[in-house]
Amino acid sequence: MTKKIAVLGAGSWGSILASVLIENGHQVALYSNSPEQVAELNNKHTNSHYIQDYTYSPKLYATVDLKEAVTDADVVLFVVPTNVTRIVAKQLTPILAELGTKPLIVHASKGLELGSHKRLSEVLAEEIPSENRSGIVVLSGPSHAEEVARQDITLVTAASDDLANATLVQDIFMNDYFRIYTNTDVVGVEMGAAFKNIIAIGAGALHGLGYGDDAKAALMTRGLAEISRLGIAFGADPLTFIGLSGVGDLIVTCTSVHSRNWRAGNQLGQGKDLATVKEEMGMVIEGVNTCQAAYELAAQKNIEMPITEAIYNVLYRDQDVKNEIAKLMQREGRSESDNK
Template sequence: MAKVAVLGAGSWGTALSIVLADNQHEVRLWTHRTEQAKKINQTRRNDQYLDAVIPEAITAYSDLKQAIAGVTAVVFVVPTKAIREVARQVDPLISPETTIIHASKGIEPVTLKRVSQMIGEELTAFKEEEIVVLSGPSHAEEVALRQPTTVTVSSVDPDRARLTQDLFINESFRVYTSPDVLGIELGGALKNIIALGAGISDGLGYGDNAKAALMTRGLAEIARLGTSLGANPLSFLGLPGVGDLIVTCTSVHSRNWRAGNLLGKGNKLEDVLEQMGMVVEGVRTVKAAYQFAKEQQVEMPITEGIYQVLFEGKQPKDVVGQLMSRNKRQEMDDLAQLLMERYSQ
């Protein structure tokens, strides 16, 4: 039995805590809100974020030092905008032997850093290569119900990846490993952009044809940017790529889909975010991906169109027209071509 601190008591942090508790680990679920911690411990519920019973093996803390004391692993599940601040608070409290895992999906605007890079910069005793990423098609609501779920953990350090796999894997939560940290993180982050687009499409009243096209061409954009940065194109065909893309673009559980759906129905971004009541990572990621595409000189027309809707006030229907009237081109110039180029050498 291990002692594990899960930092972030939102829906996903709570769901991962339940997985760990089911595996007989002692779990410390940290929140910066004292009242939330008290309520979880008293009622065994976290109803604001997740409709599930909290197992007795989980204890909520609002004191970070107490939550981390003596643990063998720390799992970051806070929003990407809070990663650096929380990591700085964690830094003096942990030893180099601790396994550091993150399950947050996003890219930092301006710096264009991935979450593992942000954590690696803030934790003085750890290098980016020692951090483990957990990602994949995994709605918290279904994980908490012990419905079959598969994810991938990735680290340059195979021992840390296997240790993380052992921590989480059970009959309802299957865990694979991968060495492609870059591809795993980018797939998990960038699919949120396409999920916003899928929600916008549904909000506009378009059907399955439009959504299928958006998801397929969106995957091509993700792979195009990811491989330009050095990721393995095969990663985007796996669980944190196409798997996560499918689940996030097609489910009402998806915050990004719900936010996009409201935008497609004519709501303003500020009103949508206020109505959601939870972080919509895709909005922040759009800014970063748009900047990435410009710097890498990678064509990402869907991402650019969603950026125009979110931040330049362009109407969603006008963006659809813009996408549909682009110059003619072949389809085989994207993911398949990237695979052919990589594996024909």
């Protein structure tokens, strides 16, 4: 079942997903707004700013022309940062209207839109009318581009309100090392994917401060409790948070040096300020914006999220990491089953 697939976003994850699709026998056009990056991908078959020591298939074609990328596409895969998802969707809509096509829209980004706090599937649904798309699917789970690039075993989730669309994405992506499970809980999958980045910043900070495995396990466990509480308040299925896009994604993001959020937290724990961390990272740290969104959504729903609040205080109120950890440890004792 060969498909033509347009991948929008040529960062580490977008370019490696494009590579997986090429290996699976599909025709892929990879869109980037950087002429230099496109030239490197087409001429050298490398993407050196994002993925080191990896050579892409000569069959992978990159372009700076969005219309060219999506012409005759059966599927359009968004893998752009959350802060430009709406912008790219706005650019895409008149092109699809002109072409008269209705591709399946898939996104593989993890975060919430800053300001509106909307999930990315909501953003895409708002900007791309139903007459210009056949459906929306979320692709998410515990995955690092660097590991998929070397064909490590990776399992992720395809989530959609329409199970047939999720199954189509499953068929397109699945192979011997990249396995896809379907899910109809779009809210839970997107919220789990977004909020785990916050906890990963905390996990990195603990490492930077020299704390051991006990502290990291505690953070991840209680962090998952917070993520679940907030997600359930917005209609997510509680079981989603013990699945791939919940605890699975949390584990991989909180324990791996491949995680930008973990690396950012690690540097914060070592005493660097956020501005310096952002500058040195040179790539989007999704958990920073998502932390603000989660903090404000928790206040809106009157849900207590002490770990998220502590990380928010470090990121946005210039509070000392050690002091925030001390405050967490000095909280009043309570039952583990309390929703606090």
